[in-house]
Amino acid sequence: MELVVVWTATFLGFCVVFLTYFTVAVSAFRFKDIYCKISDYCECDFQPDIKGLEWDLYRNLYGQHLAQEIISEALDKFLHNDSPERPLVFSFHGSSGTGKTMVSSLVGKYLFGSSLSSRSIHHFIPTLHFPDSGQIEQYKKELKSWIEGNLTECARSLFVFDEMDTMPSGLVDVLAPLLGPYHLVYQTNYRKAIYIFISTSGSEIINHVTLEARKSGLDREEIRIEDLENLLSQAAYDCKGGLCHSEVIRTKLISHFVPFMPLTRRHVERCVRQEICHHGQCHRKDIITMVAKTMGYHPESEMLFSHTGCKTVSAKVDYYL
Numbered sequence: 091m092e093l094v095v096v097w098t099a100t101f102l103g104f105c106v107v108f109l110t111y112f113t114v115a116v117s118a119f120r121f122k123d124i125y126c127k128i129s130d131y132c133e134c135d136f137q138p139d140i141k142g143l144e145w146d147l148y149r150n151l152y153g154q155h156l157a158q159e160i161i162s163e164a165l166d167k168f169l170h171n172d173s174p175e176r177p178l179v180f181s182f183h184g185s186s187g188t189g190k191t192m193v194s195s196l197v198g199k200y201l202f203g204s205s206l207s208s209r210s211i212h213h214f215i216p217t218l219h220f221p222d223s224g225q226i227e228q229y230k231k232e233l234k235s236w237i238e239g240n241l242t243e244c245a246r247s248l249f250v251f252d253e254m255d256t257m258p259s260g261l262v263d264v265l266a267p268l269l270g271p272y273h274l275v276y277q278t279n280y281r282k283a284i285y286i287f288i289s290t291s292g293s294e295i296i297n298h299v300t301l302e303a304r305k306s307g308l309d310r311e312e313i314r315i316e317d318l319e320n321l322l323s324q325a326a327y328d329c330k331g332g333l334c335h336s337e338v339i340r341t342k343l344i345s346h347f348v349p350f351m352p353l354t355r356r357h358v359e360r361c362v363r364q365e366i367c368h369h370g371q372c373h374r375k376d377i378i379t380m381v382a383k384t385m386g387y388h389p390e391s392e393m394l395f396s397h398t399g400c401k402t403v404s405a406k407v408d409y410y411l
């Protein structure tokens with residue numbers, strides 16, 4: 091009998107502790123929810139390592155001194171500000187295989203400790219997420235509410251809009267109110283976000299400036315952002331699809347236009363070297379020569395820049411190994 095009493099008392103005690111714990115946990119969860127809606131301190135798995143990003147870009151991103159400088163400096167400045175006036179908005183431009191998507195993944199990795207799996211990283215690919223231009227009004231509603239919902243939960247979030255050339259025209263304008271300094275309308279949460287738009291628009295300008303610099307005997311690293319910025323912002327506006335003719339560019343909501351320059355044969359060789367080393371075959375110099383030789387180069391007269399940058403390198407290395 092005594093044993094039954096002891097067991098019942100223990101059980102009841104356990105229930106009380108459990109219920110108390112459960113109630114506290116639920117209230118804390120609700121409180122956090124409300125707190126996140128009115129403050130800007132919900133940063134979720136944000137754990138920036140800008141020095142790590144700088145080092146990785148320096149070591150592993152070939153031939154892109156402007157992208158490397160602009161991105162590292164802008165992020166460093168932005169993240170040191172606890173109350174930024176507006177979100178940080180990058181627009182990456184350049185031809186295929188020059189490292190645009192790779193850099194956006196590295197930014198995610200060094201802001202959230204993971205290039206893909208963090209709930210604070212949102213990667214949109216129009217052909218996948220917005221395939222039907224007839225549904226643009228529906229996409230606008232969904233995109234806006236997705237971004238607002240996620241920023242309420244995690245103030246420091248990264249939104250990457252890849253392959254913008256295939257984005258239905260007009261869709262991106264729904265983002266315009268979120269990208270500006272609208273303190274009164276929106277909570278401060280909106281201003282801690284980072285956006286990256288990626289497209290190939292403006293690549294002719296970038297390639298032209300890089301070619302002219304080379305012809306006049308300048309080092310590639312001597313090209314400055316001032317030589318490109320205005321031309322690039324104009325080219326990013328005067329085109330078709332995605333950001334072209336958008337309110338986002340017209341009302342100057344892009345913080346930084348980031349040019350990715352065309353890669354030369356020497357850069358392609360470095361990409362091949364890195365790839366074969368991943369396979370533990372660093373000594374296979376024959377493969378470096380072979381892959382670099384099979385790539386197409388432009389302009390036809392000088393054959394300086396790879397048509398596809400380093401994009402097909404990995405597949406070619408797999409083939410030759």
Ligand SMILES: Nc1ncnc2c1ncn2[C@@H]1O[C@H](COP(=O)(O)OP(=O)(O)O)[C@@H](O)[C@H]1O
Pocket residue numbers: 150151152153154184185186187188189190191192193353361399400401
């Ligand atoms: N500048 C670069 N430096 C080093 N590797 C590069 C560079 N550009 C491209 N690569 C390699 O080629 C692959 C494809 O590049 P990606 O970033 O997808 O090009 P895109 O500019 O078309 O987005 C990358 O994953 C990377 O391995």
Ligand SMILES: [Mg+2]
Pocket residue numbers: 190191192252253288
């Ligand atoms: Mg890409």
